[in-house]
Amino acid sequence: MTATATATARTFACKVAEVAVGKPRIVTIGRISVGIFQLDDGYAALLNICPHRAGQLCEGPVCGTTRHTDRAEFIYERAGELIRCAWHGWEFDIRSGKCLVDEKLKARIFPVHVDGEDIYLEMGR
Amino acid sequence: MFIVDTDVHNYWSSAEVLLPYLEPYWRDFLVRGEKPGPTGSFPHGHRPWLHPEGFSRHDIKPESEEDNYLIMKEKHLDFYDIDVAILTADEPLEASTLANYHYANALVKAYNDYMIEWWLPKDRRFKGSIIISPTDPHGAAAEIRRIGGHKDIVQVLASHGSQRPYGDPFYHPIFEACAEVGLPFAIHFGGQGGVNHNAVASGPTAYYWETHALLSQPAMTHVVSMISNGVFEKYPDLYFIVIECGVSWVPSLMWRLDANFKALRKETPWLKMLPSEYCRRNVRFSTQPLEQPQNVKHLWETLEHMDGQNTLLFASDYPHWDFDAPTNLHIPPAWRDKVMGLNALEVYKRIDAPAATARVA
Numbered sequence: 001m002t003a004t005a006t007a008t009a010r011t012f013a014c015k016v017a018e019v020a021v022g023k024p025r026i027v028t029i030g031r032i033s034v035g036i037f038q039l040d041d042g043y044a045a046l047l048n049i050c051p052h053r054a055g056q057l058c059e060g061p062v063c064g065t066t067r068h069t070d071r072a073e074f075i076y077e078r079a080g081e082l083i084r085c086a087w088h089g090w091e092f093d094i095r096s097g098k099c100l101v102d103e104k105l106k107a108r109i110f111p112v113h114v115d116g117e118d119i120y121l122e123m124g125r
Numbered sequence: 126m127f128i129v130d131t132d133v134h135n136y137w138s139s140a141e142v143l144l145p146y147l148e149p150y151w152r153d154f155l156v157r158g159e160k161p162g163p164t165g166s167f168p169h170g171h172r173p174w175l176h177p178e179g180f181s182r183h184d185i186k187p188e189s190e191e192d193n194y195l196i197m198k199e200k201h202l203d204f205y206d207i208d209v210a211i212l213t214a215d216e217p218l219e220a221s222t223l224a225n226y227h228y229a230n231a232l233v234k235a236y237n238d239y240m241i242e243w244w245l246p247k248d249r250r251f252k253g254s255i256i257i258s259p260t261d262p263h264g265a266a267a268e269i270r271r272i273g274g275h276k277d278i279v280q281v282l283a284s285h286g287s288q289r290p291y292g293d294p295f296y297h298p299i300f301e302a303c304a305e306v307g308l309p310f311a312i313h314f315g316g317q318g319g320v321n322h323n324a325v326a327s328g329p330t331a332y333y334w335e336t337h338a339l340l341s342q343p344a345m346t347h348v349v350s351m352i353s354n355g356v357f358e359k360y361p362d363l364y365f366i367v368i369e370c371g372v373s374w375v376p377s378l379m380w381r382l383d384a385n386f387k388a389l390r391k392e393t394p395w396l397k398m399l400p401s402e403y404c405r406r407n408v409r410f411s412t413q414p415l416e417q418p419q420n421v422k423h424l425w426e427t428l429e430h431m432d433g434q435n436t437l438l439f440a441s442d443y444p445h446w447d448f449d450a451p452t453n454l455h456i457p458p459a460w461r462d463k464v465m466g467l468n469a470l471e472v473y474k475r476i477d478a479p480a481a482t483a484r485v486a
Contacts, residue, residue, distance in 0.1 A: 014467055053449075053450060053453050054450065054452070054453055055182075055183045055184075055448075055450075059183060059184035060183040060184070061178075061183055068324075084178070084183070085449055086182055086183035086184035086445060087182050087184070088448070089178050090449065123450070
């Protein structure tokens with residue numbers, strides 16, 4: 001997540017100003033819809049298709065969730081690190097794309113590079 | 126592929142859309158009377174459960190009443206190339222939770238008029254459901270007779286939450302009216318509150334996901350009751366459609382019913398067939414929310430035991446959180462034409478068959 005240029009093909013996604021913490025930007029690149037997220041420590045990008053039932057993953061709320069506990073206490077944590085799919089509400093880690101209840105289920109992630117005011121994605125296969 | 130979506134919820138942004146359709150006394154009641162929420166909320170006896178994320182998909186964000194249609198058109202009807210969408214309302218089903226059945230009747234009547242005037246003319250793909258409140262079967266029957274002849278009305282719809290099992294003779298005036306106007310009687314998940322306090326057996330569960338997983342419970346009771354009380358002997362052509370109550374429970378229930386009936390048929394001498402035979406002939410089930418086992422073959426084998434190829438009707442439940450997309454419905458590929466649309470033609474006689482498709486025998 002640096003501005004360092006590499007040889008990898010990069011695709012312009014959007015301007016930094018178009019994304020805010022908790023308010024992802026949905027962009028269409030070619031025929032692919034991608035959600036661009038600002039996190040506390042940088043940016044992340046997820047394919048806007050949920051691996052569960054192909055719903056519009058990135059249009060759901062950015063949120064946190066309850067920690068696993070051994071008793072009835074509701075410890076809210078990971079605020080801003082999760083996306084809850086707009087359709088069925090399955091929770092995914094925005095950085096890794098992993099589904100919380102089944103880590104084998106993974107949303108596609110794209111490496112993000114910031115160059116000045118511009119956000120670029122690595123979209124190679 | 127010809128697609129009939131048997132469960133499309135036509136939302137409103139505010140229940141005040143009903144005001145022009147209410148008689149003055151009931152209009153005052155909705156304007157000045159107590160409501161379960163702020164202005165614009167629909168009167169109902171609330172259920173013990175609150176959905177922690179709300180019921181609607183988060184990508185559906187109407188900003189005006191018109192948006193409720195425009196978004197549905199863009200994201201659902203056009204996107205999936207739906208041929209027929211059966212509107213199943215949303216909050217109006219909850220009128221069945223009110224103790225004041227006069228008010229419940231007035232509210233569903235206003236909804237039905239609003240639906241006919243506002244929704245049906247918007248899109249040639251729309252078909253309507255007459256919403257009734259089962260708390261007053263004679264009032265419901267009058268409403269069915271009042272508008273049951275409308276060419277774009279295809280069914281009568283009540284909540285699956287009720288005060289008694291639907292086969293109870295108390296409700297037979299509803300089925301008599303359905304038979305008279307030639308419409309199926311359908312139930313849809315909902316009405317789990319207020320006077321309908323038996324929505325979950327043994328008492329209310331604590332969490333919404335529990336409750337939702339148990340949505341089959343009242344449906345089981347209703348299917349058994351409709352069969353045992355001889356509704357399908359009295360009205361042999363009546364279809365009973367069970368919407369959004371799950372499906373994989375049907376075979377095991379029929380196995381038990383048939384076994385018990387063989388021993389104790391003397392209790393119900395009016396029945397001439399096995400319970401499972403009435404179910405196969407008169408009952409249809411919407412697919413959504415289709416169960417999701419790890420191995421889909423386990424589901425498919427179960428569905429074979431209820432002749433799912435002929436008894437299932439596709440439903441999406443748009444725009445709810447447990448939506449099933451037509452493109453991602455896990456049913457056997459060989460069943461798709463029938464389940465996605467052709468089976469609906471057998472049940473909903475007022476839906477025109479697609480020109481290129483022969484009716485299923």
